[in-house]
Amino acid sequence: MKKGAVRQGPPLFLFFGRGQTPCQLRPDFTSLNLDRRDMPMEPSEPAIPLVTSAVDLSRLAVELHNQKAIAVDLEADSMHNYREKVCLLQFSTPDRTVLVDPLAIPDLSPLRPVMADPTVRKIFHAADYDIRCLFRDFAIEVHGLFDTMVCCQFLGEEKVGLADVLAKYYDLRLAKQHQRSDWSMRPLPDEMIRYAATDTAHLLNLAEALEKKVIDKGRLDWVAEEFCLLEQVRHNPVRGPLFLRAKGAWSLNRRQLALLEGLLQWRESEAERRDCPPFKVIGNKELIDLARAAPPSINEMAEINGLPPRLFARYGRSMARVIEAALALPEEKLPVLPDTARHPKDPAADARLKSLKKWRTEKAAELDMEAGIVINNGLLEEIARQPPDEPTGFARFPAMKNWQRLELGQGILAALRQT
Secondary structure, eight states: OOTTOOOSSOOEEEOOOTTOOOEEEOOOGGGGOOOOTTSOSSOOSSOOOEEOSHHHHHHHHHHHHTOSEEEEEEEEOTTTOSSOOEEEEEEEOSSOEEEEOTTTOOOOGGGHHHHHOTTSEEEESSHHHHHHHHHHHHOOOOOSEEEHHHHHHHTTOSOOSHHHHHHHHHOOOOOOTTTTSOTTOSSOOHHHHHHHHHHHHTHHHHHHHHHHHHHHTTOHHHHHHHHHHHTTOOOOOOOSOGGGGSTTGGGSOHHHHHHHHHHHHHHHHHHHHHTSOGGGTOOHHHHHHHHHHOOSSHHHHHTOTTOOHHHHHHHHHHHHHHHHHHHTSOGGGSOOOOOOOOOOOOHHHHHHHHHHHHHHHHHHHHHTSOHHHHSOHHHHHHHHHSOOSSGGGGGGOTTSOHHHHHHHHHHHHHHHHHO
16 A cells, blocks of 8 residues: 555544544454454564664655554663664564664654554554653654553453563564663674564454453443553653652651762762663662761761762762762752652541442453553542542542543442442
8 A cells, every 4th residue: 555545444433532632543353354364373483684774764754654553662771871762663563573773873863753643553562661762862752552451451350461471472572582682783793683573473363352342341432541651751861850750768867868868969970971771780679778877977877777889989088078078068059858748637538538449450350451441549548538429520530530420420429329
């Protein structure tokens, strides 16, 4: 089919309210007229094509735009470099799998039209992270999403990782040895290229099977709404003091927080200098132990239990200077933990929440879904504090999805009335 040609069959639209734009459901896989039963389940030999030039990328973009469905994945280097970046993209069509090297082609703008075109279904497994990275690094938006992990969650699968799902549905065993590999290395070894290709090579078949099961359960609208919401996620860098992201910081006093913040800032600078993730410089636990002990000298620092000798030998003097500066800060410059806006004790709300959680357990068993996927604790707590009297009252909870209102609304109201 030529790009721009009109595809047969009317598009399906869902309107989800809350100011959202219409979400177009992709044509189901039965309309693709593809018989992949005889396709090899392993990437074909010889080696998988690796696109490293702008000319070849433009050709690939045209090829992808002529498809009704493509499988997509990416590999990044968050485990090995200070500034995370996308290092490889994988695309599979019914005919072949192709890899794209964004380190060789920094400008991936030719892919933007096809990735944004809702008439081409994009199949991911666990799309949240990938969608954030694609927009952050290349301003690529994804529309026409189909997420096989979301389908697994709404089908009540016990294990939703790609390797587990493929093992169950196709008795395939995916290798995992390169999950933490350095994808920024060049040239990429053949085994890493083959490993990357397997992440998308089976997604077209898997999506077809899962979509049929979702339709059979009457949950196509549910997952479609989830896909539309996933398409809108973006990478949001955390701002403010670094100690807000350190587990355990909330148990420290203000002076200790000043020490921890100074140590975290120092670690960031060292990680950037070494071009490695901060955790590879020194872990949060060691820094929090240092902040809690507040050693006034380097000799006392050496006596802190749990501080590895190699870290002390390498960074002891640097960290001692940071600690000394933090200990010298005047009281008025010490950091303060933000107000957590805790709600006052409300026995009635607590009773309603208990009733709602009991109802959720029963409903999750009925739906054969994880309770947290049915409705999360945060939303249940909001409902318990501001209980609606009728279905229209759910409009005050923007985090509540339409499928939840329709499927869960009456049960929630009944549980509240029982309380």
